[in-house]
Amino acid sequence: MTPSDPITRPKVTVRTIRDMKAERVKIVSVTAYDYPTARLADEAGVDLILVGDSLGMVVLGYESTIPVTMPEMAHHLKAVVRAQPKALVVADLPFLSFQTSAEDAVRNSGRLMKRGAEAVKLEGGRRMLPQIQAILAADIPVLGHLGLTPQSVHQFGGYRVQGRGQGAADALLDDAIALERAGCFAIVLEGVPLELGQAITAAVGIPTIGIGAGIDCDGQVLVLHDLIGLSFGKPARFVRRYAETGDTIRSAVAAFREDVRSGRYPSREESYAAAPEKPANKS
Ligand code: KIV
Numbered sequence: 001m002t003p004s005d006p007i008t009r010p011k012v013t014v015r016t017i018r019d020m021k022a023e024r025v026k027i028v029s030v031t032a033y034d035y036p037t038a039r040l041a042d043e044a045g046v047d048l049i050l051v052g053d054s055l056g057m058v059v060l061g062y063e064s065t066i067p068v069t070m071p072e073m074a075h076h077l078k079a080v081v082r083a084q085p086k087a088l089v090v091a092d093l094p095f096l097s098f099q100t101s102a103e104d105a106v107r108n109s110g111r112l113m114k115r116g117a118e119a120v121k122l123e124g125g126r127r128m129l130p131q132i133q134a135i136l137a138a139d140i141p142v143l144g145h146l147g148l149t150p151q152s153v154h155q156f157g158g159y160r161v162q163g164r165g166q167g168a169a170d171a172l173l174d175d176a177i178a179l180e181r182a183g184c185f186a187i188v189l190e191g192v193p194l195e196l197g198q199a200i201t202a203a204v205g206i207p208t209i210g211i212g213a214g215i216d217c218d219g220q221v222l223v224l225h226d227l228i229g230l231s232f233g234k235p236a237r238f239v240r241r242y243a244e245t246g247d248t249i250r251s252a253v254a255a256f257r258e259d260v261r262s263g264r265y266p267s268r269e270e271s272y273a274a275a276p277e278k279p280a281n282k283s
Pocket of ligand 1: 031050
């Protein structure tokens with residue numbers, strides 16, 4: 001991926017994302033939860049910025065995504081939207097914002113759209129069809145999410161790969177086909193065997209965006225903080241670290257501490273004088 005000029009590159013829409021499958025261009029997506037990371041990801045040329053409910057674990061320090069609320073999602077979404085990304089901005093529907101009824105699903109999707117989201121993502125397959133259909137009927141684009149859906153962690157008994165075994169694989173395949181028929185513009189496939197990622201990608205006409213779902217998906221998404229080394233704990237098998245930003249921050253702050261303690265910071269040049277400085281001589 002080459003960085004692209006956010007001023008000149010065209011706005012990515014759900015249609016762009018859908019068309020990328022036919023064009024055989026891999027979709028690149030990362031999460032962002034604030035203004036600077038949204039700007040940097042957009043300047044790097046990603047196609048889709050996901051304001052994921054992973055923000056609960058990644059930047060709010062929760063144990064899972066389950067405590068994340070609609071006001072928290074809205075707060076972070078608004079910061080991302082202020083970066084005016086050319087990438088498509090998709091916001092997650094947090095736990096219990098849509099499972100309760102189709103009406104809740106539409107109302108909460110609408111809240112996210114009014115704050116600048118261009119599509120919503122929700123976890124679940126055929127069981128969530130009434131919600132998905134209702135959201136789509138309100139002309140709100142929906143990104144599906146199947147496999148290791150983190151909001152179901154307790155039902156799964158942990159963060160376990162899903163779709164292992166023929167029955168489970170067939171069920172996920174049927175879910176994917178149902179989401180396509182309902183009108184989702186793409187599907188995130190999380191934590192499934194690569195063979196199933198390949199089978200689902202081949203079976204549906206809409207793009208699959210994988211995270212721990214193998215190489216054959218139509219695109220890949222990673223949590224930005226995992227990718228840049230700004231998350232804690234053992235990373236999942238599928239995470240590739242492209243930077244060690246955590247180390248960079250730690251040593252920068254430690255260097256600042258040393259400079260303050262030793263009196264090396266601030267210097268005279270980093271201080272203001274009582275008399276205003278003369279403008280620089282232009283000759
Ligand atoms: O919340 C999130 O960041 C996600 C991605 C991991 C797909 O759902």
